[in-house]
Amino acid sequence: MANPSRIDPRSALIGRFVLYAVLIAAVLFYLMPLVVMLLTSLKSMDDIRAGNLISWPQEVLFGAWGKAWSSACTGVSCDGIGTYFWNSFQITIPAVLISTFLGALNGYVLTKWKFRGSDLFFGMMLFGCFIPFQVVILPMAQTLGWLGLANTTTGLVFVHIVYGMAFTTLFFRNFYIAVPTELVSAAKIDGAGFFTIFWRIILPLSGPIFVVCIIWQFTQVWNDFLFGVVFSGGDTQPITVALNNLVNSSTGVKEYNVDMASAMIAALPTLVVYVLAGKYFVRGLTAGAVKG
Known part of the structure; x- marks a missing residue:
C-alpha cells in the first residue's frame, strides 16, 4: 500500500x-x-x-557618461552633474550619521531611562513618521530663514536630520526593547553613569540596527527630491535636482544616452550600498522584532 x-x-x-x-x-x-x-x-x-x-x-x-559628468546642461549651466553629485555626499553623510546617532540616544533613553511622559514623547515622535513631506515645507522654510540657513547645504542637512530622527528613534527603540534591562541595572549598581552605559554596553550591541538605520537614511536622503528642490538653490542643489534639470532642459538636442548615463550615476551610490550591505538590512530589522 x-x-x-x-x-x-x-x-x-x-x-x-x-x-x-x-x-x-x-x-x-x-x-x-x-x-x-x-x-x-x-x-x-x-x-x-x-x-x-x-x-x-x-x-x-562611454562618451555619454563623460558628458553627463562634466559638460551636460542642467538648466542654464553646462558643467555636468559632477558638482551636484558631491553636493549630495556633503548632504547625505552628515545627515545620516547625526540622525542615526541621535536616534540611538533617543531609543536608549526611551527604553532604559524612562521618565514621566516618555511614552507620550515617543508617541509624538512616532506621529512624526507619518507626517507627509508637503506639510513641513512652510514651517521648515520659516525656521531655516530664522536660522539663516536658507538655500544652504547646512540647512538641507538640518532638514534631513529633523525629519529622519523620528524613523531612527523608532528603529532603535524597538531594537533596545530586546536588550535585557538587567544589564543596565547591573551597570548602575557598579557605578556606571548614563553615557558610560551607553558607550560601553548599549552601542557594542547595536551593530545590526546601525546598519539598518544607515541604509534606510542613506537611501531616503540621497534619493530625496522635494526637500532638495525647495530648500536648496544654485550650487547647493543635490544630484536629484540636477538630474531633473538636465532631463527637462531645452538647450540643444535631446540626448537620451546622456540622460540615462546621468540617471545611472545618480543611482550608483544607493546600488553600491544595497549590494554591499543589503543582506544585513533584513537581519538587523528583525533583530529586535521579538523581545528576548
Whole structure:
C-alpha cells in the first residue's frame, strides 16, 4: 500500500521548476528599467534612433557618461552633474550619521531611562513618521530663514536630520526593547553613569540596527527630491535636482544616452550600498522584532 504522505518526486520537480520560472520572470521584469538605462547610456544617438530599447549597442561607447559628468546642461549651466553629485555626499553623510546617532540616544533613553511622559514623547515622535513631506515645507522654510540657513547645504542637512530622527528613534527603540534591562541595572549598581552605559554596553550591541538605520537614511536622503528642490538653490542643489534639470532642459538636442548615463550615476551610490550591505538590512530589522 502506497504511503499517502510520500511526495511524488515528479511533482516536486515540476513545482520547483514553476517556482524558479516565476522568480526569474519577476527578476527580469524588475530589472528591465535598469537594463534599458544601461544599454541606452552606452549607445550613440544614431544607434538609439535605429534600434529599440533593449537592442544591444552596435558599438559600446562611454562618451555619454563623460558628458553627463562634466559638460551636460542642467538648466542654464553646462558643467555636468559632477558638482551636484558631491553636493549630495556633503548632504547625505552628515545627515545620516547625526540622525542615526541621535536616534540611538533617543531609543536608549526611551527604553532604559524612562521618565514621566516618555511614552507620550515617543508617541509624538512616532506621529512624526507619518507626517507627509508637503506639510513641513512652510514651517521648515520659516525656521531655516530664522536660522539663516536658507538655500544652504547646512540647512538641507538640518532638514534631513529633523525629519529622519523620528524613523531612527523608532528603529532603535524597538531594537533596545530586546536588550535585557538587567544589564543596565547591573551597570548602575557598579557605578556606571548614563553615557558610560551607553558607550560601553548599549552601542557594542547595536551593530545590526546601525546598519539598518544607515541604509534606510542613506537611501531616503540621497534619493530625496522635494526637500532638495525647495530648500536648496544654485550650487547647493543635490544630484536629484540636477538630474531633473538636465532631463527637462531645452538647450540643444535631446540626448537620451546622456540622460540615462546621468540617471545611472545618480543611482550608483544607493546600488553600491544595497549590494554591499543589503543582506544585513533584513537581519538587523528583525533583530529586535521579538523581545528576548
